[in-house]
Amino acid sequence: MLKVGIIGASGYTGGELLRFLQNHPQVEIVAVTSRQYHETPIKKIHPHLRDSDLVFKDIAASAMDADLIFTATPHGASMKLVPEILETGTRVIDLSGDYRFDDVKTYEKWYGFSHENPQEAVYGLPELYREEIKKANLVANPGCFPTGALMATLPLAKEKIVENVIIDSKTGVSGAGITPTSVTHYPNCSDNVTPYAIINHRHMPEIEQELSKISPVKVSFTPHLVPVIRGILSTVHTFLTEEISSSELELIYQKYFQKEPFVRILEEGEIPALSAVRGSNYAHVGSFQIDQHGRAVIISAIDNLVKGASGQAVHNMNLMCGFDEKESLDIYGMHP
Ligand SMILES: NC(=O)c1ccc[n+]([C@@H]2O[C@H](COP(=O)([O-])OP(=O)(O)OC[C@H]3O[C@@H](n4cnc5c(N)ncnc54)[C@H](OP(=O)(O)O)[C@@H]3O)[C@@H](O)[C@H]2O)c1
Secondary structure, eight states: OEEEEEETTTSHHHHHHHHHHTTOTTEEEEEEBOSTTTTOBGGGTSTTOTTOOOBOBOOOGGGSOOSEEEEOOOTTTHHHHHHHHHHTTOEEEEOSSTTOOSSHHHHHHHHSSOOSOOOOOEEOOHHHHHHHHHHOSEEEOOOHHHHHHHHHHHHHHHHTOOSEEEEEEEEOGGGGOSSOOTTTSHHHHTTOOEEOSTTTOTHHHHHHHHHHTTSOOEEEEEEEEOSOSSOEEEEEEEEOSSOOOHHHHHHHHHHHTTTOTTEEEOOTTOOOOHHHHTTSSOEEEEEEEEOTTOEEEEEEEEOTTIIIIIHHHHHHHHHHTTSOTTTTTOOOOOOO
């Protein structure tokens, strides 16, 4: 059995890690941390996990006796925890942005403070780095928007038929984590659509980093908060550098993702729906329509807490530990 610990288990991604790991046949959860809920049974905070006897502890990673630790902690907090864990020989999957950038200066520019503890990490997008993830000691789990955006753009970069993309994303409120703010306060976000970080969201350089390793691509990205709890729907607009038909475009995606267990390519004209992926680790990619001016529109849908965070983290754990990569994740979404 793989002994697993979760730091930040009282948050939203921590709760989702618990939901998937509870029934994983090769995993024993040995410790779950929360500073504010020390000695509280997890079902008091995650009421859906009724049958769990786990209790939150405010303990250091060194006291966990784990083979692998998930750090489901905010950026800035992870970098204070991860190096110490790695020193003890325990592998880490970090869900924050702290280890996603190849160049620490890019991190510092977009996150606005110095990185205290840079480490070598593998970017944890299985569709790109499956073999590297298997051997990694530290996996930097991708951001939620980048995951959705990359599902909709990687095949274009691979074919080198794109130079610029405009990504317009709509996200559910759980993307902001468990702590309420004035933006996520119900009267402010319900019945409303709120664009934010219109030209300077920190997930933009993450998307650009990964696409540009394949082919130089300029990324423009604007997120919007919409009144749903889960999900990210990304609409990608781009003028392709080659004239191709919609069906050829769909075929490019079919071929690129054909062996991927968690990506489903919809037929030309079919539109991905948040409700079809909610609760699941699947990404749906569709549309593949090209207008009279040559603008191609590709749309992806993911659950930000699952494929965009904890499901992808469990996928990475399965790869790192040689388990069946679909173990405990092979469930459909919750339509309607
Ligand atoms: N929400 C999403 O859709 C999403 C998607 C992809 C990635 N992420 C990333 O995943 C990470 C967790 O996100 P989340 O949405 O789960 O956040 P969250 O709901 O705010 O939970 C984070 C948890 O971390 C704990 N924590 C905070 N500071 C800590 C520290 N210094 N040391 C130890 N524990 C600390 C807190 O628990 P206690 O206060 O009880 O200790 C809190 O419950 C973030 O880096 C986020 O950017 C989130």
